[in-house]
Amino acid sequence: MILNDFLPVNKADLLKLEWDYLDFILVSGDAYVDHPSFGPVVIARVLLDAGYRVGIIAQPDWNDPNSIDILGEPRLGFLVSAGNMDSMVNHYYVSRRHRETDNYSEGGAMGKRPDRATLVYTNLIRKKYKDKPIILGGIEASLRRFAHYDYWDDSVRRSILFDSAADLLIYGMGENQVVEIAEYLNNGIEVQYIQHIPGTCYLTKSLENLDQYIEIPSFESVKNDKIQYAQAFKVQYDEQDPIRGKTIVQRHSETYLVQNPPTMPLERARLDWVFKLGYMRNYHPMYEAGGGIPAIKEVKMGIISERGCFGNCSFCALAFHQGRIITSRSHESIIEEAKMIQMDVDYKGYINDVGGPTANFRHPACKKQLKVGTCKHRQCLHPEPCEHLDTDHSDYVELLKKLRHLEGIKKVFIRSGIRYDYLMHDQEDAFFYDLCQYHVSGQLKVAPEHIDETVLDYMGKPSGKLYGQFVKKFDQINKELQKEQYIIPYLMSSHPGSTIHSAIKLAEYLRDINYTPEQVQDFYPTPGTMSTCMYYTEIDPRTMKPVFVPKSNKEKAMQRALLQYKNPRNYDLVYEALILAGRQDLIGFHVKALIKPRTNVPKAGGSKKSKSSKRKTPSSKTSINSIEKTKKRR
Incomplete structure (x- = not known):
């Protein structure tokens, strides 16, 4: 009903x-x-x-x-x-x-x-x-x-x-x-x-009714042994496919947790059906007197066009939750929703977004995924795009064109994020030009996250070199279109694998492009992600090799401060980080310096020192040990 x-x-x-x-x-x-x-x-x-x-x-x-x-x-x-x-x-x-x-x-x-x-x-x-x-x-x-x-x-x-x-x-x-x-x-x-x-998932005392399954290390084992935790996570991660995935069993004391293989993603017709089930498209009236529900503002004028993500960023749980196989809605379903949005009293002529986990993923990464499943030991985009990757944006281009031409729509934006490595791998530039011409509101937000290649590899993100090529092409196309538009990069500090040296490298990059991020996201270890497994175990479950993890509050604060080194409040942290890393060359008045030297000029009268000269360089054993560990590993 x-x-x-x-x-x-x-x-x-x-x-x-x-x-x-x-x-x-x-x-x-x-x-x-x-x-x-x-x-x-x-x-x-x-x-x-x-x-x-x-x-x-x-x-x-x-x-x-x-x-x-x-x-x-x-x-x-x-x-x-x-x-x-x-x-x-x-x-x-x-x-x-x-x-x-x-x-x-x-x-x-x-x-x-x-x-x-x-x-x-x-x-x-x-x-x-x-x-x-x-x-x-x-x-x-x-x-x-x-x-x-x-x-x-x-x-x-x-x-x-x-x-x-x-x-x-x-x-x-x-x-x-x-x-x-x-x-x-x-x-x-x-x-x-x-x-x-x-x-x-369900709980059972006996496995006698199961024919084929993989048993991963028990709760007691993973709680007491980080190597076994990493091994268990790797199996969980590998088997999250609805076609080739196996049943997974994990014992907790005398009881077993059983995870059945993932369900198949909804087919297009059924996904279309989900979006036309009589939603009121607003918060319940009982909240009106209290100011409503703020979260509706972010989604009310936007359209979800697909589910799933084959991007596989290590710090994201989407692959573990929605899966890697893309299902997208039909053009007709999306256009119908756009017309419903136009009927809203708050509609001002703008569709705020047409996307999903990744806006420019409108179809499965390759044709074989729907027959044999996603590759168990190969990612679609990392470390390089797979040779079988289908980077055709033509369906998305056509969809956006239809939406732009609907009567009453002034502008259609893309704000849910694009994968620029996927875009750059496309041999056709039609979507790139349309993106710049019609779908950017002056600033395009993308997520390179970092610039250091080691950190990017742990993140499962494309190379810094490719990001540079993307920025160059974005600027070139906007110049051709006679538009003044900018890229706003999302950046992350303190991800597993990121040392003080990595953070300094990113700070130097920000210096060179003359950009200071208003906000920086510290890596947040949440359940279900590859990066959280690395954070806890200090092991990369893909290779079972050790990975450096910044964990002390002081070291994480220094890495975050380096990305906003121009902020006066961060001076002491940046200064300490540069000294610890042996990068005094970045302290000075020259063009490559991140910060100026401290002022240690005696006052008139000779013996008294200024407040700044009284400050001693703080020493953090945790931070020093982290630097030494990094040097040894290198």
Whole structure:
């Protein structure tokens, strides 16, 4: 069924719909925004279309047991998601300091959801309804499905299925899985017997019903041995393919976590269907008085055109969550959504984005992926683009042209990011010219992340040389088009493999291009990424070789400061970093200097020194040891 209204959030809504029961109740850590960019709502709408009655409890008060009972007891079960973000990332900066705002809550207020929301909500439900099936989903559960390093605890935690006491976990994009689970429950199959659905995880005491599987080191092993942690992660990473992926088993004490192979990505027709399920495309009216939900502003005038990413950046969890196989929506579906956007009262003539995880990935990387799966030991773009890579942008060019020519559209922007290595590998320049001519708002944001080749290799990013070629071509095309447009690079400090020498090299590059980034992202170790495995184990799981990891707060602060060396507040950190690295040549008044020397001029009278001369160069054993380790490895 299609419901052209908000889903019920209280019993009054049930009366309005003349529903005397609900099949499922979805509990979410986000406020209720009825838009296809919000994963929990998509799942609710998909179940509704399959004929099930679904209600939403958004951000229940975890201190009040009755908050989970406002819609009564569902007939078939509860669905639990922390929301569009991991609740710990939502709450904390990489420094572990509390964030001030939550864009997924009313008025941007912090404190509407608990830390580790999936666990808290599930335990809240279990106290009230001891035997009711509970199914986990969303990014927080998906990326914590195995034993995993938790940055905030600085320890290895069990699979979230154990700590939550839920019955099933849906990982990845969950439309197929949740409908199949609903059908089994509706047919009277008890939840403990639903163990074969692709894209799900479950717990079992026995493996006798499994024919073929890979058993990775146990929770106890990976908690106590970093080499085994890296080995386990490598298997998890390698098997995330819906065609060739194997069942993976990980023992936790006397119980096994079983991950079934990933589900196939939705076919185009079904993806189109997901985006026309009667969304209200706004936050629930109950939030209006409190200032609404800020997160809607970023997506309301944008269009998701595809899913999946074969870019495989080491610090990104997309490959582990959405997978590497691209599925894109049809032109007709996207144009229909563009027309719906034009009907919004806030529409000003601009489509803010047409993209996805990577905007210019509109089709699978190569034809064989849909037959034999993605390559197990070969990436599509790194270290060099694969010879079988299909870099045809013509479909995207045609789609954007159709959108530009729709009546009432002034401009169509691309803001979700492009892979410039993929673009540069295309033998045709049609998209590059159209990008500069029509789809940049004066500044194009791209993510080279770094310039040091060693760091880029650990990141799974293209070479700094290629980035330079891209910038040169961007400038050349804009000159031809008589446009003044600029590239804004996203940069990351303190990624595994990045030494003080690496950060200085990036600072020198920024000096040479006369660019000072307003913001720099410190590497954030979050569950499910290759880089987080490197951070915790200090091992590259691809090679099982050691990797240098900057971990002390002081060293990370120095690397970050180097990328903003012009900021006076960073002077002491930059000075210390240059001294530690033996790069005094970058301190001076010459054109290549990053900073000026300290002033050590005695005051008149002779003996007293200025405040600056009293400052001693701070010494950090951790930083010095890090430099020495780097020198030895080199």
